[in-house]
Amino acid sequence: MKLAIVHDDLMRRGGAEQVARCFHYAFPEAPIFTLCYSPEDTYPDFKGCVVHTSWYQRLVKDEHQMKKLFFPLGVMAMKQLDVTEYEVVLVSSTYCAKYVKVSPKAIVINYCHQPFRLAWFPESYSEYLHTHGLKKMVLKAMIKCLKLIDYQAAQRTDYFIANTAETSQKIKEKYDYKNHIPVIFPPVVADNFQVVENVQDYYLMVTRLEYYKRVDLAIEAFNHLGYKLIIVGKGTKEAELKAAAKDNIIFKNGLSVTELRELYAGCKALVFPQYEDFGITPLEANASGRPVIAFGQGGVLNTMIPYEGNPKRSTAMFFEEQNSESLMDAIETMEKIYAQFDPEFIRKNALRFDETNFIKAIRLFVSDKFRDKHNQPLTAAFNL
Numbered sequence: 001m002k003l004a005i006v007h008d009d010l011m012r013r014g015g016a017e018q019v020a021r022c023f024h025y026a027f028p029e030a031p032i033f034t035l036c037y038s039p040e041d042t043y044p045d046f047k048g049c050v051v052h053t054s055w056y057q058r059l060v061k062d063e064h065q066m067k068k069l070f071f072p073l074g075v076m077a078m079k080q081l082d083v084t085e086y087e088v089v090l091v092s093s094t095y096c097a098k099y100v101k102v103s104p105k106a107i108v109i110n111y112c113h114q115p116f117r118l119a120w121f122p123e124s125y126s127e128y129l130h131t132h133g134l135k136k137m138v139l140k141a142m143i144k145c146l147k148l149i150d151y152q153a154a155q156r157t158d159y160f161i162a163n164t165a166e167t168s169q170k171i172k173e174k175y176d177y178k179n180h181i182p183v184i185f186p187p188v189v190a191d192n193f194q195v196v197e198n199v200q201d202y203y204l205m206v207t208r209l210e211y212y213k214r215v216d217l218a219i220e221a222f223n224h225l226g227y228k229l230i231i232v233g234k235g236t237k238e239a240e241l242k243a244a245a246k247d248n249i250i251f252k253n254g255l256s257v258t259e260l261r262e263l264y265a266g267c268k269a270l271v272f273p274q275y276e277d278f279g280i281t282p283l284e285a286n287a288s289g290r291p292v293i294a295f296g297q298g299g300v301l302n303t304m305i306p307y308e309g310n311p312k313r314s315t316a317m318f319f320e321e322q323n324s325e326s327l328m329d330a331i332e333t334m335e336k337i338y339a340q341f342d343p344e345f346i347r348k349n350a351l352r353f354d355e356t357n358f359i360k361a362i363r364l365f366v367s368d369k370f371r372d373k374h375n376q377p378l379t380a381a382f383n384l
Contacts, residue, residue: 001087001088001370001374002085002086002087002088003029003086003088003089003366004030004031004032004033004083004086004088004089004090005020005023005024005030005031005032005090005092006032006033006034006081006083006091006092006093006097006098006100007019007020007023007032007033007034007091007092007093007097008035008092008093008094008095008096008097009035009036009037009063009066009096010032010034010036010037010038010042010046010051011036011037011038011041011042011062011063011066012041012042012063012208013041013042013043014208014280015113015186015278015279015280015281016092016094016113017042017043018043018186018189018280018355019092019111019113019186019187019358020032020046020092021043021045021046022187022355022358022359022362023090023092023362024045024046024049025045025355025359026359026362026363026366027090027363027366030090031049031050031052032046032050032051032052033051033052033053033081033083033100034051034052034053034054034097035053035054035056035057035066035074035077035078035081035096035097036053036054036057036060036066037051037053037057038062038063041062041063052081054074054077054078054080054081055077055080056069056073056074056077056078059073067236070096071142071145071146074096075096075099075146075149078096078097078099078100079099079100079101080101081099081100082100082101083100083101083102083103083106084102084103084106085103086102086106087103087105087106087107087370088107088109088366088369088370089102089107089108089109090109090111090362090366091108091110091111091157092111092113093110093111093112093113094112094113094114094116095116095117095118095119095150096116097110098110098150098154098156098157099153102156107158107159107370107373108156108159109157109158109159109161109365109366109369110154110157110159110160110161111161111163111184111362112160112161112162112163112167112171113163113167113186113277113278114163114167114170115150115154115170115171115174116146116147116150117212118143118146119143119146119149119150120147120150120170120174122139122143124211125211125212126211126237127139127211128143151174151175151176154171154174154175154177155175157175157177158369159365159369160175160177160179160181161181161182161183161184161365162181162182162183162184163183163184163185163186163277163278163299164183164185164278164298164299164302165183165302166298166299167183167278168181168183170277182365184358184361184362184365185278185302185303185353186280186358187353187354187355187357187358187359188280188283188284188286188287188350188353188354189287189354189355190287190347190350190351190354190355192257192261192284192287193261193264193284193287193288193350194265195265195289195343195344195347196265196266196289198266199266199267199268199290199338199339200266200267200268201228201268202227202228202229202230202266203222203227203228203229203230203267203268203269203270203271203293203331204229204230204231204232204264204267204270204271204285204290205218205229205230205231205232205233205270205271205272206260206263206264206270206281207231207233207274207281208233208234208235209231209233209234209235209236209237209238209241210235210236210237211237212274212275213235213273213274214273214274214275214322215231215237215241215273216241216244217273217322217324217327218231218271218273218327219241219244219245219249220324221324221327221328221331222245222248222249222331223246223248223249224324224328225328225332226248227248227335228248228249228250229248229249229250229271230249230250230251230252230263230267231245231249231250231251231252232251232252232255232260232263233253234253234254238251261288264284264285264287264288264290265288265289265290267288267290268290268334268335268338269285269290269291269292269293269317269338270282270284270285270290270292270293271292271293271327271331272292272293272295272300273294273295273322273327274295275295275297275298275322276298276299276300277298277299278298278299278302278303279294279298279299279303282300282303282304282316283303283349283350283353284350286303286315286346286347286349286350287347287351288347289343289344289346289347290341290343290346291307291311291314291315291316291334291338291341291346292304292315292316292317293316293317293319293327293330293331293334294316294317294318294319295318295319295322295327296318296319296320297322300316300318303349303353304316304349305349306318311341311342312340312342312345313342314341315341315345315346315349317330317333317334318330
């Protein structure tokens with residue numbers, strides 16, 4: 001029995017890449033197929049994997065270039081990536097992983113982090129919102145084409161898995177999927193984080209510097225309040241965001257696991273102003289014993305315990321309106337009570353989502369589906 005793992009790209013460190021990483025630990029003998037791979041820009045765990053990339057790898061040097069040339073070249077490359085020799089294809093997808101060429105007889109299992117954001121939710125991109133005239137017409141035509149490609153590719157999935165109930169509903173709506181979609185929450189690597197006694201005088205963001213991450217709200221709020229903010233990440237909006245930030249806001253990227261661990265452990269709180277279907281960084285902050293200031297919609301409703309007057313039994317403080325004024329109110333409240341949160345209680349919340357639980361759940365799901373089709377447990381084939 002042969003199993004292949006497919007992930008969109010391995011050009012960054014994010015929650016989706018954490019899922020692909022755990023797929024590898026669930027099925028260590030399985031090769032990974034992906035659009036592009038940059039060992040220095042993603043998690044080091046992949047260096048020990050057999051990674052197959054598309055021909056698109058030869059054309060792009062970084063994540064920015066990969067995105068810029070994706071349509072149509074990246075789409076073409078991913079559709080030509082051949083995994084037809086595999087009986088089980090385990091997909092981790094936010095956009096193009098489901099485009100690969102599979103056997104008609106294969107079991108295709110798609111862990112969908114969200115339907116392709118650009119195709120189905122283009123308004124979450126500033127380029128779409130602020131483009132006009134002929135350029136907007138071309139962009140709309142491209143999105144229409146992407147939507148058709150994405151929809152058709154999704155029809156080959158035998159079984160979807162969603163990261164939240166909300167994502168499950170989106171999958172059903174966008175891809176016309178009629179069957180039940182189980183939810184398996186994404187993993188946090190709790191062992192990578194630690195609780196320390198001494199909290200330092202700064203707030204933290206760990207995020208990609210993209211429009212929909214709403215880093216601009218945090219910059220506007222901290223520019224006004226003057227508290228120190230450290231932003232860890234990179235992305236296409238980096239220059240724009242740096243230009244808007246005052247001296248109390250510091251940007252970092254390319255940090256080691258140790259450096260990031262120390263930043264998480266020492267912050268007053270993580271700032272999380274965006275809407276996410278799940279969102280892994282709030283759980284990384286919790287694994288470090290630190291609370292989160294979060295926009296109160298999306299995945300945080302599943303993962304965080306909101307402050308309702310008792311910080312010792314809370315892991316996060318929600319703000320209700322996605323604007324800088326509402327965020328500033330939450331920051332000012334957090335500034336008064338951050339020392340009253342219980343780090344051990346907060347960390348216990350993160351442990352509910354530890355990667356060991358995720359790996360077991362994925363193994364069990366794949367094994368069940370393989371047994372249903374072949375009347376043979378997957379564990380026998382993999383000697384697990």
